[in-house]
Amino acid sequence: MSKNPFEVTKAVDFTDEQIAATWVDLPGGGFANLADPRSPMPRFLVGGKGGGRTHLLRYFSYPLQRLRHKSNLIEGIRRDGYVGIYFRCGGLNSSRFAEKRQDESTWAAIFSYYTEVWLGRLTVDLIADLLTVASLELGSADISSFVKAVVGLFDRDMPLLSNNGNPLLALADTFHSIQKQLDIAINNVALTHHLNVDIGASPGRLVFGIPAAASLHLRELSGLVFAYLLDEFENLTLDQQRYINTLIREKQLPTTFLVGSRLYGLRTQETLSAGEENRQGSEYDLVILEDTYRSGAHHYGKFCSEIVRRRLREAGSDGGHSASLAEYFERPLGSLEERACENTRQKVPSGVPRPWLERLEQQLRTSGFAGDLPVLLARVQFSASPLHEKFAIFLLYRAWADGADLVEASTKNRASVERLLAGAKNVGKLETAYKHYRHDLYAQLLAELKLPQEYYGFNEFVRMSGYLPRNLLVVLKQITRWSLFLAENPFRGEKISLKAQREGVREASTWFLSDAKSLGRVGEGAQLAIRRLASLFREMRFSDKPVEVACSAFATDRQGLSPSATRLLDEAVSHSLILEVPIGRRDKNNRILLHKYQLNPMLGPLFDLSLALRGPANLSAADLNVIFDPGASDSSFSSMRRKVLARMDAPFRIDSTQEGLFE
Amino acid sequence: MTAEETYDQLIRRLKTLSERLWEGRCQAPDINAWLSNFDGRHCGDISSERLHALHLLASVSYFGLREIRVLLKSMFRDLYRYPIVQQLRRELGGTTDTDKIASCFTEELQATRFVGMGNPAESGTHLLYYFRQENSLPRSLFVHQHELLTSAATDPDADFSSSSLKRIVFIDDFCGSGEQAVRYSRTILRDLKAVSTRRSHPVQFCYLVLFGTSSGLASALHDSAFDVVDAVSELDTTYQTFADDSRVFRRPPDGIDITTSENLATEYGSELWPEWPLGYENGQLLIAFHHNIPDNSLPILWFDEGGTTWAPIFPRHPKID
Numbered sequence: 001m002s003k004n005p006f007e008v009t010k011a012v013d014f015t016d017e018q019i020a021a022t023w024v025d026l027p028g029g030g031f032a033n034l035a036d037p038r039s040p041m042p043r044f045l046v047g048g049k050g051g052g053r054t055h056l057l058r059y060f061s062y063p064l065q066r067l068r069h070k071s072n073l074i075e076g077i078r079r080d081g082y083v084g085i086y087f088r089c090g091g092l093n094s095s096r097f098a099e100k101r102q103d104e105s106t107w108a109a110i111f112s113y114y115t116e117v118w119l120g121r122l123t124v125d126l127i128a129d130l131l132t133v134a135s136l137e138l139g140s141a142d143i144s145s146f147v148k149a150v151v152g153l154f155d156r157d158m159p160l161l162s163n164n165g166n167p168l169l170a171l172a173d174t175f176h177s178i179q180k181q182l183d184i185a186i187n188n189v190a191l192t193h194h195l196n197v198d199i200g201a202s203p204g205r206l207v208f209g210i211p212a213a214a215s216l217h218l219r220e221l222s223g224l225v226f227a228y229l230l231d232e233f234e235n236l237t238l239d240q241q242r243y244i245n246t247l248i249r250e251k252q253l254p255t256t257f258l259v260g261s262r263l264y265g266l267r268t269q270e271t272l273s274a275g276e277e278n279r280q281g282s283e284y285d286l287v288i289l290e291d292t293y294r295s296g297a298h299h300y301g302k303f304c305s306e307i308v309r310r311r312l313r314e315a316g317s318d319g320g321h322s323a324s325l326a327e328y329f330e331r332p333l334g335s336l337e338e339r340a341c342e343n344t345r346q347k348v349p350s351g352v353p354r355p356w357l358e359r360l361e362q363q364l365r366t367s368g369f370a371g372d373l374p375v376l377l378a379r380v381q382f383s384a385s386p387l388h389e390k391f392a393i394f395l396l397y398r399a400w401a402d403g404a405d406l407v408e409a410s411t412k413n414r415a416s417v418e419r420l421l422a423g424a425k426n427v428g429k430l431e432t433a434y435k436h437y438r439h440d441l442y443a444q445l446l447a448e449l450k451l452p453q454e455y456y457g458f459n460e461f462v463r464m465s466g467y468l469p470r471n472l473l474v475v476l477k478q479i480t481r482w483s484l485f486l487a488e489n490p491f492r493g494e495k496i497s498l499k500a501q502r503e504g505v506r507e508a509s510t511w512f513l514s515d516a517k518s519l520g521r522v523g524e525g526a527q528l529a530i531r532r533l534a535s536l537f538r539e540m541r542f543s544d545k546p547v548e549v550a551c552s553a554f555a556t557d558r559q560g561l562s563p564s565a566t567r568l569l570d571e572a573v574s575h576s577l578i579l580e581v582p583i584g585r586r587d588k589n590n591r592i593l594l595h596k597y598q599l600n601p602m603l604g605p606l607f608d609l610s611l612a613l614r615g616p617a618n619l620s621a622a623d624l625n626v627i628f629d630p631g632a633s634d635s636s637f638s639s640m641r642r643k644v645l646a647r648m649d650a651p652f653r654i655d656s657t658q659e660g661l662f663e
Numbered sequence: 664m665t666a667e668e669t670y671d672q673l674i675r676r677l678k679t680l681s682e683r684l685w686e687g688r689c690q691a692p693d694i695n696a697w698l699s700n701f702d703g704r705h706c707g708d709i710s711s712e713r714l715h716a717l718h719l720l721a722s723v724s725y726f727g728l729r730e731i732r733v734l735l736k737s738m739f740r741d742l743y744r745y746p747i748v749q750q751l752r753r754e755l756g757g758t759t760d761t762d763k764i765a766s767c768f769t770e771e772l773q774a775t776r777f778v779g780m781g782n783p784a785e786s787g788t789h790l791l792y793y794f795r796q797e798n799s800l801p802r803s804l805f806v807h808q809h810e811l812l813t814s815a816a817t818d819p820d821a822d823f824s825s826s827s828l829k830r831i832v833f834i835d836d837f838c839g840s841g842e843q844a845v846r847y848s849r850t851i852l853r854d855l856k857a858v859s860t861r862r863s864h865p866v867q868f869c870y871l872v873l874f875g876t877s878s879g880l881a882s883a884l885h886d887s888a889f890d891v892v893d894a895v896s897e898l899d900t901t902y903q904t905f906a907d908d909s910r911v912f913r914r915p916p917d918g919i920d921i922t923t924s925e926n927l928a929t930e931y932g933s934e935l936w937p938e939w940p941l942g943y944e945n946g947q948l949l950i951a952f953h954h955n956i957p958d959n960s961l962p963i964l965w966f967d968e969g970g971t972t973w974a975p976i977f978p979r980h981p982k983i984d
Contacts, residue, residue, distance in 0.1 A: 450665065485678045486691040503675070 004484065005315035005491065006477035009470050011055035012088075016063045021314050023059050024306040026292075027299045031056055034287050035258055037227035038081045042248045042257035044233075046266065047289035048576030049515075050470025053260035057229040060258065061086035062126050066133065074134040074220055082225040082256075083130070085122050090232040094240055096186050101193045104239065112243045113199045114182050119228060120206035121175035124150065127214055127221070128168045134220075140167075142217050147171045149213035153205045156198070203243070203272075208252040215254050228257050234265020246271040249283050263288070264574035290467040291582055304462045304472050311473075317491035325458045330495040332454060336442050340387035347449040354386065355448040360393055360650075363544075367651040372407055379410035385421055390441040391434050392417045397545040401652040436549045439610065444542055453608045455505040456498055463611045464505070466579055466600045474511060475602075479504030509606040525630040526572045532627045532637055533578075534599055534607040536644065540617060541609060543648035548617050550610035552601070553581070555594040560621030565628035569597070572628075576600055581613070619644070664917040666714055672916065673717040686727045686953065689976060694720070697976040700963070705930035706923055715927050718919045719904070719949065719961065720976060722911045726873075728953040731836075732797050734873045734895050735790065739798040742871050742893045743832065747771050774827045776806050780835035780843065780870070786955055787835035790873075794834060808851060816854030822862055830867045831855065836952060838875035838894060839959035840944040841882030848888035856888060867891065874898060874950065876959070903947040904928070904961065911949065928961050935966040935973060951977045 008014060014022065025031055035043050037060045045053050058064060061084040069076020077083060097111040131143075147167040151158050161177060163170040178200070185197045211226035236244065248257050249271045269278045280286050293300040305325055332339055348354050353361075357377065364373050380392040392413060399409035416430045446453055455464075461479075465472035482500035483490040490496045513530065533554075540551045558566065572578040581596040594616075601611040619627075626632045626640040646653060664672075674694070681689045694717075701716050703709035726734070751767045752758055777800075779788030791805055806824070811831065814821045838844065852868060859866045867890045870883055875894035884892040901910045905925040912921040932940030939962070941947045946959025956965045956977045965979035 450667070481682060482678065484690075485681065503678075507675075 003315055004477060004480045005311045005317055006473050006480055009050070009473040009477060011052070011058060014055075014058075016058070016067060018314075019055060019058045020064055020067045022307070022310050023055070024303060024310055027302045027306075028296055031059075034289075034292055035060075037084055037229070037256070037258055038225045040225075040251075040253060040256055041285050042251060042259070042283070043285045043287060044259045044261060044266065045287050045289060046261050046263050048263060048466075048468050050468040050474075051289040051293075052469050053289065054231055057084075057231050057258060057260050058086055060084040060227065060229055062130070066129075073130065077130070077224065078220075081223075082227045083126060083221075084227045084229050085119065085126060086229045086231065087119065087122060088231045090235040094236050097240070098237070100189045102189065102195055106195060108239050108243065109199060110182075110186065110195065110197055111240055112203045113197075113201065114179075114186070115243065116201055116203065116206040117175065117179050117182060120150075120210055121172070121179055123210045123214075123226065124168075124172050124175050127210075127218070128172050130221075131168065131218075142219070143168050146213050146217035149217060150206075150210055153209040153213070154200045155202060155205075156200055158200060204247060204250055204252075207247055208250075208255050211255045212252065224254065226255050228255065229260075230257060231260040232265075233259050233261035236267075238267045241267050242270050242272055245269060245278050246273055249273055249276065249278050257284075262574070263576070264571070290576075290579070293467040294582065300467060301459070301462055304465065304469060305458075307469055307472070308458075308476065312491050315491075328491055328496055329457055329501060330498050331456060332498060336438055337385055337387045340390075340442055340445050341385060343446065343449055343451055344386040347451065354389070356390060356393055356445070357381065359448075360396070363650040369406065375407055376410055379407075379414045382417065382421065386445060387438060387442060388417055388421050390445055391420075391437065394437060394441060394545065395430070395433075397650055397652075400650060401545050401647070437546070439612075440541055440546055440549060440551075443608065443610070447542055447608065452502055453605065454498070454502070455605050455611070456501045460611055461505070464508075464601045464604065466576065466602055468576060471508075471512070471602050475505060475508040477504075478507040478511070482507070505605045509602055509604065512600070512602040513606060523575075525568050526575060526577055528630065529568055529572060529628045530577050530599070530603065534603055534609065536627070536641055537599065537609055537617065538607045539641065539645055540648060543645055544650050545648050545652070547648060548615045550612040550614040551617050552604060552609050552611075553596055553598040553613060553616040554619045554624070555596045555616040556619070556621065556624055557594050558621075560625075562625050562629050564630060565625045568628045568630060569624070573597070577603070666710060666918045669916045669918050670710075670714055670717065673714075673721045676721045677717070680721070680725070684727060684730075685725045688725070689720070693976060696974045700931065700973055701927070706927055711918075711923065712927055715919060715924045716963070718916060719911070719924060719928065720964070722904075723949045723951055723960075723964065723977075725951045725977075726953065728793075731790070731873070731953055732793055735794045736797045737895050738834070738871055738873060739794065739800075742895065743775075743869075744768070746891075771829065772800075772804065774825070774829035775804060775832060776811060776825070776828065776830075777804055777832045777834060778806060778808055778811070780833045780847070786837075786952075787833070789954055790834060790836055811855065812858060816858060819861075821858055823858065823864060823866065828864070828866055830869065832869040832871055833889075835870070835872045836874065836954075837950075837957045837959070838870075838872040838879040838883055838892075839946050839948075839957055840876075841879040841884075841886065842944075844870050844883035844887040844889055844892065848886075852888045869893075876902070876946070876948075898948070898950075902950070904949055905941070905947055928963055932962045935962045935968075935971065955980050 008018075011019060026034070035045055035056065045056065047053060060082075063086075065077055065080060065084065066073060069080075094111075097107045097114070102110075127146075144167055147160070147170070150171060151160065158174065160167065160170040161173040163173050182197060185195060189195050207228070214221045214226070215224070216222070230244065233241065233244070244259070245268065248259075250273065251257065270276075271278060278284055293303070308325055334342065344354065357380075360380070361373065361377060364370070364376060369376065376396065380389060380396055382389040382392060392410075395413040395417070396406060396410050399406055399413070413430070416427055420427050420431060420434055443453055461472055461475045464475055479496060479501055480490050482504045483496045486497060486500055488494055488497060488500060490500075513527065537551045540546055540548070561569070569578070573580050577600055579598045579600055581598055596616055598613050599609065601613075603609070604611045623640055623644060626636050674691075677689055677694060678691075681687060697720070698713045698716060701709065701712040703712055706712045706715070748764060748768055751764055751771070755763065755767070758764065777791060777794065779785070779791045781787045794800070795802065795805060810824060812821045813824055833847070835843070847870075855866070855868070858864070868888065869891040870887070870889040870893075871891075872880075872894045874896050875883075876898045877900070880892055880894055880897060883889060900906045901908050903909060904911050905921060905928070909921065912919075912924070915921070929940050932942075939945065939958075942960050942962060943958040946957070948957065948960040949964070950957060950960055951964070956979050958965070958979065960977075963973075965975050965977050966973050967975045967978040
C-alpha cells in the first residue's frame with residue numbers, strides 16, 4: 001500500500017528530524033511574534049488539541065537548533081539569542097507525587113526538588129553537548145568555575161562523580177545520579193511508606209542558578225536566554241502548577257519560560273509566594289493559538305496549505321502536478337442547480353412526484369388548504385429546475401408561517417422565481433434570499449433524495465479544521481486512506497474522488513466526536529450535549545422554513561443559564577467541541593453583546609451540517625439549559641425540540657406548552 | 664436502514680478490515696471485481712445478491728502473518744511446552760524447582776522432532792520456518808519426514824535417526840475434516856510406528872494445528888493413529904456459516920437474511936465445485952490465512968481454477984498432487 005503522507009498527526013510522535021522537516025512558520029510575522037523564546041516575559045501558549053503547541057515548542061528546543069545550525073552551532077545559537085530546554089510535564093508522571101501515606105506538603109517539597117533536579121540535569125546536559133559539538137576552546141578554568149558555581153547552588157556538599165577528569169561530564173553524571181536516587185526513593189515509597197530523600201537545593205536555585213552560572217563563566221553562552229519550554233502543562237496537578245507559577249513569578253535573567261497547555265489545563269494562577277497570583281500582562285502573557293489563527297484567517301489558509309505541501313514533499317508525493325492544492329481533489333460537475341437537476345433525474349423516475357411536492361401536498365391537505373391545492377402546487381412547480389422549485393416551496397412556507405394569503409403570495413412569488421430562473425437582474429430581496437438559502441435547499445434536496453451530503457475541496461477541509469491544524473491533517477489522513485482503498489493514486493497526479501473525500505470527512509468527523517469520550521465524565525456530558533445541539537441544528541436546517549442560513553451556531557448573553565449548563569458549555573469550549581467566536585454579536589433588540597458559539601465544524605459532516613459560519617440560531621436560556629444541563633432528561637429535550645421546530649415546520653403552529661412572552 | 668445504507672456500511676467495515684487486519688487485501692477494485700461475479704441469475708436481483716455476498720465477505724476471519732506468528736507461539740507454549748512441564752512436575756513429585764524443570768524440559772525438547780504436515784511445498788512445512796523463529800528453537804529439531812529414519816521404512820534395519828527420540832510433532836495450519844491425519848495413519852505414521860515397535864523404541868506422535876473444526880479434530884483423534892491431537896483454536900459449529908447457531912447471522916444487518924445467503928453461496932458454489940458447493944466436506948467456513956485459504960471455506964471466496972471466469976477475492980493456491 002502506498003504511504004499516506006498524513007498518517008502521523010501528533011508532533012509528539014515525530015523524531016527531531018521530522019519536526020524540522022515538517023515545520024512551517026506562520027505567514028505574516030511568524031510564530032516568533034507570538035512566542036519569542038528570547039522574550040523575558042514568560043508566555044503561556046494555550047489552545048485546543050492539535051493547535052501546534054508541541055510542534056512549536058519542540059521547534060524552539062535545543063535538539064532542533066542543533067539540526068538547524070549544523071555548520072556552525074554556536075554561531076547559529078548566538079544568532080537565535082537563546083537555547084531552548086524542552087520538557088514534557090507528562091514525562092513527570094505527576095501522580096507519582098501523591099498519597100502513599102505522605103502528606104501534601106511532603107510531596108510538594110519533593111516535587112519542587114525533583115523538578116529542580118530534572119530541569120538542572122537537562123540544562124547541564126545541554127551545555128555539555130553544546131560545548132562538545134561546537135568544539136569550543138574554552139579554558140579549563142572557565143569550565144571548572146562554572147562547575148564549581150553549579151555545585152555551590154546546592155545547600156549541602158555535593159561531591160562530584162569522577163569522569164576521567166572532565167568536570168563538566170562529572171557534573172552531568174552527578175545530576176543523573178541524583179535524579180536516579182530520587183526516582184528510586186519515590187517509586188519505592190508505595191512499598192516502604194518511607195521517603196528517604198534529602199532535599200539538596202532550595203526552590204529556584206538550580207533552575208535560575210545554572211543558566212546564570214553559564215552566562216557568567218562560559219563566555220560563549222553569555223547573553224543567551226535560557227528558555228524553559230514546558231509542554232503539556234495540563235498534566236500537572238493544582239499544587240504542581242502552583243510551584244511552576246512560582247518559578248514564573250520569581251524568574252531571574254537569563255531565564256524565561258514558554259509554557260504549552262490545553263485550554264482547560266490552566267488550573268490556577270496562584271503561586272507559593274505568599275498566596276500571590278500571577279496576572280496576565282504583568283507576570284505572564286497568554287496566547288490562544290486558535291484565536292490567532294482565526295484573527296488572520298487568510299494567513300491560516302496559507303499556513304495550512306504550506307503544512308500540507310511540506311508533508312507531500314516529505315512523502316515524495318508532490319510532483320508539482322498541481323499549482324493549487326485544490327487541484328488534487330475532484331469537484332462535482334456543474335452548478336448547484338445543474339447538480340440538483342441531475343440528482344433528481346436519477347433518483348425520481350419520470351411520472352413519480354418529487355418527494356418535496358408530495359410532502360407539501362400532504363401538509364396542505366391536512367391543514368385545510370385542500371381547495372387551493374391544485375393552484376398552490378401549480379404555482380411552486382418548476383420541473384426544469386428542482387432547486388428553484390425548492391425555493392418556491394420555501395417561499396410558500398414562509399408566507400404560510402406569516403399567515404399570508406397563500407394563493408396571492410404564491411402567485412407573486414412565482415413571477416419572481418421565474419425571473420430569477422431566467423437570469424434577470426434586480427429581482428430584489430428574493431434574489432438575496434435565494435443566494436443565501438440555495439446551499440441549504442440543495443442539502444435538503446439531497447436528503448430527500450436519500451443521497452449523501454457533499455463535502456469536498458481543500459478549502460472546505462481547512463474550514464472544517466476549526467482553526468486546529470491537526471484536524472486538517474486528520475481529515476486528509478482519512479481521505480487519503482479512502483483514496484488508497486479505492487485504488488486511486490492520491491497526490492500523484494490523479495484527483496481524489498468525491499467518494500473518498502466524502503467518506504474520509506465522515507470518518508474524521510466520527511473520530512472527532514468519539515475522541516471526546518476520553519475526557520471521562522465531562523466527555524460523556526459534553527457528548528450528550530453536542531449530540532443534542534447538533535441534532536437540533538440538523539432538524540432546523542432540514543425544516544420547512546429554516547430561519548438561519550447554514551445553522552451551526554448560537555448566541556447567548558449567558559444570563560439565565562444554570563450553573564451546571566454553564567459549566568458544561570465552558571467545558572465543551574475548553575475541549576474545542578464548541579468554538580467561541582471571539583467577537584460575538586449584539587442582540588437585535590437590546591444591543592447587548594452576546595457570546596457567539598459555533599459547533600466545531602469537524603462535527604458538521606456527522607450531522608449533515610454546513611461548515612460555514614453564518615447567523616446564530618435563536619435559542620433561549622431555557623433551551624440551552626435543556627441542551628447543556630446533564631440532568632435534563634431526554635423527554636425534556638424532545639419537548640424543547642418540538643417547541644423550537646414548531647416555528648419552522650408546517651403547519652407552523654406554536655406549541656400550546658410554549659411559555660408566553662411575560663411568563 | 665435502506666439497502667444502500669447497509670451496502671455503504673459493509674464497504675466501510677471492509678475498508679477498516681482491509682487496512683487494519685487484512686494486510687491491505689481486498690481494496691475496493693478487488694471487492695468490485697468479486698461482486699461482479701454475482702449477476703442476479705440465482706436470486707433474481709443483482710443488488711440483493713451483491714449485498715448478501717458483501718455480508719459474507721465482511722464476516723471472513725482473516726489471519727495475517729502477525730497473527731499467525733502469535734498463534735505459532737501459542738502452539739508451542741500451550742500445546743507442547745505446558746503439557747510436558749505438567750507431566751515432568753508430576754514425575755518429579757510436584758516440584759516447583761524451576762531449574763530442575765527447565766533442565767528436564769530441555770532434554771525433552773532435544774528428544775523431539777518437528778515436522779511439517781504434507782509435502783515440503785504445503786502450508787504445514789511453510790509454517791515451520793516461523794514456528795522455529797517465534798519460539799527460538801534450534802534448527803536441529805526440524806527435519807524432513809525422510810530424515811526421521813536412518814533408511815527407508817521398508818528396510819528391516821531402519822531405525823530412528825536419533826537414538827534419544829521420544830516425540831514427533833506434525834504441524835499444520837488447519838484441520839478441516841481430519842482426513843489428512845487419517846491418511847497419514849495409513850502411510851507415514853504406520854511405517855514410523857512399525858519401526859517404533861520393531862526397535863522397541865517408544866515414540867509419541869502428535870498432530871498440532873492452529874485451527875481445527877470440532878468434527879475434524881474428533882475424527883483425527885479417533886480415526887487416526889496419532890497419540891495427541893490438538894488445536895490452538897477449535898472452531899465449533901457456530902463457525903459454520905449457515906448452521907442454525909451461525910455467528911454470521913446472529914445479528915445480520917438490515918436487508919440480509921440467512922436463507923438468501925445460503926441460496927447464493929450454494930447456487931454459485933455449485934457452478935464452481937459441484938461436489939462441495941459450500942466447501943470441502945461441507946465446511947461452510949469463512950476463514951482465510953496470510954499464506955492460503957482452506958478449501959473448507961466457501962468456494963465463492965477462493966475458487967480460481969482454469970476454465971471459469973470467476974474472480975476470487977482470496978485466490979486459493981491449489982495443491983498439485
